[in-house]
Amino acid sequence: MVRFDNVGLRYGMGPEVLKDLTFSIAPRSFQFLTGPSGAGKTTLLRLILLSLKPTRGLISIFGTDVSQIAGDSLTTARRRMGVVFQDFRLLDHLTTYENVALPLRVQGKEEASYRAEVVELLRWVGLGERMHVLPPVLSGGEKQRAAIARALIVRPELLLADEPTGNVDPNLGRRLLRLFIELNRLGTSVIIATHDFGLMDQVDARRLVLAEGRLHIYD
Template sequence: MIEFDTVGLRYGHGPEILRDLSFKIEPGSFHFLTGPSGSGKTSLLKLLLLSLKPSRGRVKMFGQDVTDLDQDSLLRMRRHIGIVFQEFRLLDHLTTYENVALPLRVLGRPESAYRANVTELLEWVGLGERMDALPALLSGGEKQRAAIARAVIGRPDILLADEPTGNVDPELSLRLVTLFAELNKMGTTIILATHELPLLDNFKYPRMVLRDGGLSFHG
């Protein structure tokens, strides 16, 4: 599903943030991405999201070398990748239902084709009774679950999560990661970046550890 071959990344003429990253991610796997603050977790996620190109090395996604793809081809491939941010990024003037349905609206699909799917997904993440609520009326946990639902409504093959539990309490963090685990059981490949190491002890998924620009695997 994902293959990096001696990938390096630098911004401008500065030093390399990431260097010599070589790894493969199999379809249907779940990995935690950890490392000290400033180690490059977000930069690696941007490479995986195809919003950054490496300074050197090769990246393959879905068996295709993406390093030299044009912008239109990258956009088409990016539709197979979902992203969940720490800060939710919900649109304040849209209801929960409208926020989750937004990626499908952008693709031009008629509401009649997706209403049942959006409603079913909101029920599944525990927001069935909050579909008509605006973000201002949602708790932090509800906002994050809405953000997760929005990220997966298009059924992406890969789901990236950048510190998705950073704004919620430990109990809710555990529930959110359990939700990601359930999505993984349905076949979605997941890479979840977090600094909350005690949380990871509740799960047996392998860890990708970034340190000093390099990457190692544990577990």
């Protein structure tokens, strides 16, 4: 599903921030991406999302070299992924319900075909009473949950989650983790970037550890 071969990344003429990354993400797999602040976790996720290009090395996503992905092919590849960003990226003029349903609307689906599923997911993440309010009214934790619901509603082949439990209490964090685990059981490959060792200790999963720009893998 994802393959990196000797990938390096630098900004401008500066030193490499990621060095000699070689690893693969198998279909239906579950892994945590961790490491100290500034190690490059978000940068690595952006490479997988195709919003950054490597300085050197080869990356393939869904079996295609990223250097060959552009235009409509880029859009198609990204639609196969679900992404939870740290800054949420909700649209302030749309309600919580409309934000979560937006990926389905973009795909051209009729509301009647997905309304019940969106409502059920919002209730599951604790936003059943907040589905008709606008994002500026939501707390940081509520925005986080809305962003997670939006990423999951399309049942992606690959889920990238950047600190998805960073703004919620531990109990809700465990509940969201169970949601990620269930999505994985249904066939989605999951990559969760986190500093939370308590969260990681709840799952017997592969760990990708970034330190000083290099990746160490613990299966």
